[in-house]
Amino acid sequence: MRLSPLGERMILRQALVLFLAFQFLLPISISSQVPKDKVDLIISGGTVVTMDGTRAIYDDGVVVVKGDTIIAVGPRRELEAKYQASQTIDAKGKLVLPGFINGHTHVPMTLFRGLHDDVTLNDWLYKYIFPAEKKNVNEEFVRWGTRLAAAEQIRAGVTTFADMYYFEDAVAEETKAAGMRGVLGETFIDFPAPDNKTEAEMLSYTEKFLKKWQGDPLIHASIAPHSIYTCSQKTLQDASALARKYHAPILIHVAEMKKEWEDSQKQHGMSPVQYLDKIGVLGPDVVSAHCIFVDEADRKTLAQRQAGCVHNPSSNMMLASGVSPVAELRSAGVAVGLGTDGPAGSNNDLDLMEEMDLAAKLAKITKMDPLAMNAKAVVEIATIEGAKALHMEKEIGSLEPGKKADLILISLDEPNAVPMYDIYAQLAYALKASDVETVIIGARVVMRDRKLLTVNEEQAIAKAREYKKAIAASLGLP
Numbered sequence: 001m002r003l004s005p006l007g008e009r010m011i012l013r014q015a016l017v018l019f020l021a022f023q024f025l026l027p028i029s030i031s032s033q034v035p036k037d038k039v040d041l042i043i044s045g046g047t048v049v050t051m052d053g054t055r056a057i058y059d060d061g062v063v064v065v066k067g068d069t070i071i072a073v074g075p076r077r078e079l080e081a082k083y084q085a086s087q088t089i090d091a092k093g094k095l096v097l098p099g100f101i102n103g104h105t106h107v108p109m110t111l112f113r114g115l116h117d118d119v120t121l122n123d124w125l126y127k128y129i130f131p132a133e134k135k136n137v138n139e140e141f142v143r144w145g146t147r148l149a150a151a152e153q154i155r156a157g158v159t160t161f162a163d164m165y166y167f168e169d170a171v172a173e174e175t176k177a178a179g180m181r182g183v184l185g186e187t188f189i190d191f192p193a194p195d196n197k198t199e200a201e202m203l204s205y206t207e208k209f210l211k212k213w214q215g216d217p218l219i220h221a222s223i224a225p226h227s228i229y230t231c232s233q234k235t236l237q238d239a240s241a242l243a244r245k246y247h248a249p250i251l252i253h254v255a256e257m258k259k260e261w262e263d264s265q266k267q268h269g270m271s272p273v274q275y276l277d278k279i280g281v282l283g284p285d286v287v288s289a290h291c292i293f294v295d296e297a298d299r300k301t302l303a304q305r306q307a308g309c310v311h312n313p314s315s316n317m318m319l320a321s322g323v324s325p326v327a328e329l330r331s332a333g334v335a336v337g338l339g340t341d342g343p344a345g346s347n348n349d350l351d352l353m354e355e356m357d358l359a360a361k362l363a364k365i366t367k368m369d370p371l372a373m374n375a376k377a378v379v380e381i382a383t384i385e386g387a388k389a390l391h392m393e394k395e396i397g398s399l400e401p402g403k404k405a406d407l408i409l410i411s412l413d414e415p416n417a418v419p420m421y422d423i424y425a426q427l428a429y430a431l432k433a434s435d436v437e438t439v440i441i442g443a444r445v446v447m448r449d450r451k452l453l454t455v456n457e458e459q460a461i462a463k464a465r466e467y468k469k470a471i472a473a474s475l476g477l478p
Contacts, residue, residue, distance in 0.1 A: 011424040021047060041065040041443055044076055046091025046409065049423055050099050052392045055376075057423065063096060065405040068217065068442035074401050089438065089445075091409050095431075097371035098398050099159025099441065100352045101386035103310035104289040106165045108137070108145030110152065112344035115329030121257050121319040124345045130191075134165075136467075137194035140166040141343045143174050144467065148460040149343065150178035151452055152350045154264055156433035159406040159441045159447040160248075160387075160396055162252050162287060162310070162339070164224035170208045172219045179454045181406065183287070183390055185224025185246040185251035188239040190231050199235060201243060204438045205330040210246040213347065217442060219391075222247060225281075227253040228272050230262050240281045249285050249391065252276075254309075255298070256290035257321045273298035276311070282307050287390055290315075291329060292322040303333035308389030311381065313358040313423045315341035318348075326359065326381075337389030338381045351433045356382050359427055370430065375428035409438040 028352045041064075048061030050073055062079040064072040072079055109129075115129040124142050125388050142165065153161060160181040163171055168186040175182040186194060186206045196202040213221035225231045227237040255261060255272045268275045273294055276282050284306035284442055291309035294302065302309065311324045341347045356378040363373035381389075387397025396406050410427075412420065414435055420426045439447040444456045472478065 019349040022317065025355050026071060031093075033341055034433060037082060039064050039066045039083050039085045039089045039244065041405070041440075042080070042083060043089045043091050043096055043409070043440075044080065044084040045406065046094045046096040046112075047412075047423065048073060048399060049095060049097040049379075049427075051380065052400040053398075060101065062098065063405070063407060064380035065400055068405055068444075070399060070403050070405050071401055074442060075399065077462050085146060089355055089409070092414055094437065095410040095412060095427070096242055096399070096407060096429075097410070098383045098396065099408050099439065100157045101384050101390065102153060102158045102161035102336060102340055102350065102352050103287065103308075103337030103352065103389050104162055104312055104341055105149075106143040106342035106344075107149035107153075107161065107163050107350075107384050108167075109342040109344040110148040110350075111136075111141060111145040111464055111471065112342075113348055115344055115471070116316070117345055117348070119319075119345075121321055121346070122259055124319065129281065129345065132471065132475060133194055137166055139167045139170045139195075142170045142466065144460065144463045146171050147178070147455055148464050150174065151181055151455045151457045151460055152343075153352075154178070154180065154439050154452060154455065155436065155450075156353060156446050157408040157410070157439060158350065158441060159408070160390070162222075162249075162251060162390055162393070164226070164289075166193050168172050168221075168224075169205075169212065171374070172209070174219065176216070176218050177454065179218070179441050179444050181218050181220075181396065181404070181441060182393070183220040183222055183249055183251070183291075185222035185249070188225040188231060188235055190235055199238065200357050203238065206239075210242070210248055213406040222249040222251055222359045224251040226302060227256070227260070228264060228275060236276070236281050237279055238441060240283075243285065244283075247285075249287055250281070250283075251287045252281070252289065254288035254291055255293040256316075257319075258293065261293040268306070271295065271298055273301055277301050277305065285391065287337075289341075290321070291334075291336075292324045294325065294329070296328075296332075299329055299332040302329070306335075307392060308335045308337060310337045310339040310386075310389055311359060312339045313355055313362045314349075315339075315346040317358070317362065319346055323362060326363060327367075330377075330385075335385055335388035335393075336381050337386035338378070352382055353427075353431065353433045356428050369402075369435065374400075375422070375424040378428050379424050404441075404445040406441050408440070411437045 162183040223243040282305040286307040383395035387393040
């Protein structure tokens with residue numbers, strides 16, 4: 001039977017409609033069957049403050065984690081279509097940002113918190129702290145002080161810290177048990193220390209320490225010659241040589257008080273920075289704490305040697321040591337981080353969010369210029385710039401693919417958190433350490449909804465009260 005021309009046209013038209021429908025439906029059908037990539041963790045729905053090179057912020061963002069590493073960061077709708085996780089954390093209504101980096105501290109000194117305040121640095125060290133350490137510090141003391149500090153720092157959103165103290169191997173073990181990331185320096189000093197009484201003992205202990213922790217994902221074993229005023233040239237050079245043998249960081253106090261600068265001028269005819277450079281200590285593996293008395297030539301030298309500096313505003317103010325020229329250091333090309341210093345006498349807490357607030361305001365009042373250091377700058381030195389100061393910017397400091405999954409969630413449901421017009425200003429001036437809800441380090445949740453998961457906080461607090469009685473008795477205090 002032959003169709004009429006009209007019938008043929010109708011059949012062709014129906015065939016064309018079916019063909020076009022098939023063409024449009026086929027991609028949908030196939031795409032709906034494409035499996036999502038399996039990952040370990042997705043943090044979803046928060047305001048993601050990346051601190052990456054472009055300082056990207058995603059209002060409804062996602063951080064995707066596989067193993068201990070971030071593999072994607074971006075808009076939620078885009079990434080949730082690509083990835084499926086075995087664990088998801090709902091971050092809706094929260095800020096998600098890189099964990100804070102405490103660039104300089106002495107964590108076991110939590111047990112000396114408030115021991116003696118309101119004195120100069122020189123008196124504090126030689127009249128109070130060094131004698132107290134001689135009578136009280138042993139490995140057990142260091143372990144309990146580190147546990148207490150780990151609880152305090154995690155609660156404050158700190159995921160990485162740089163430490164200088166004694167029995168640093170014990171600090172490392174406790175830091176790893178708490179799931180924190182640490183750049184941990186064994187102290188070199190020119191008098192009998194609580195752990196090592198001679199330089200030979202210091203060298204032997206520290207070499208074992210460096211070997212033990214090589215390649216650990218969380219612990220960066222380091223060497224910490226205390227300063228030019230407590231270490232001879234030989235001690236400084238021996239410590240640096242050992243660090244470089246094992247490609248370990250060097251942590252040191254630099255130009256932190258006027259007396260140090262004056263004594264260096266008298267003894268060496270140059271500033272502390274120039275002296276350290278002359279004897280071969282400065283280099284791209286050095287982390288210099290304080291950097292207060294550094295002139296233009298010093299800043300140029302620090303930049304040329306690629307040494308990092310760490311600003312400690314609370315400590316410098318409390319001891320009336322001076323004000324680090326942070327803006328000038330950064331302009332010179334020096335990577336500047338942020339630190340609390342030790343939680344005894346020179347600060348008394350480990351709250352890096354408080355340091356952000358103080359760093360901005362101290363710069364403003366010192367320069368009599370409200371633009372001297374803005375909110376964004378202090379968030380930078382607490383995160384990505386702090387990572388650069390520790391020479392770890394390839395590993396931590398921002399939320400971007402390839403970096404370790406160190407991140408924190410901050411609540412925006414507190415009275416002090418609203419309204420929010422500018423994220424950086426809110427972080428610098430309004431939000432508090434108590435607003436940190438969840439902390440993740442290397443993809444491991446160490447605090448969830450303000451509940452610590454890796455440190456026995458009650459036990460550490462009880463032990464600190466016991467130590468207070470013993471320390472006071474040893475020093476004849478009431």
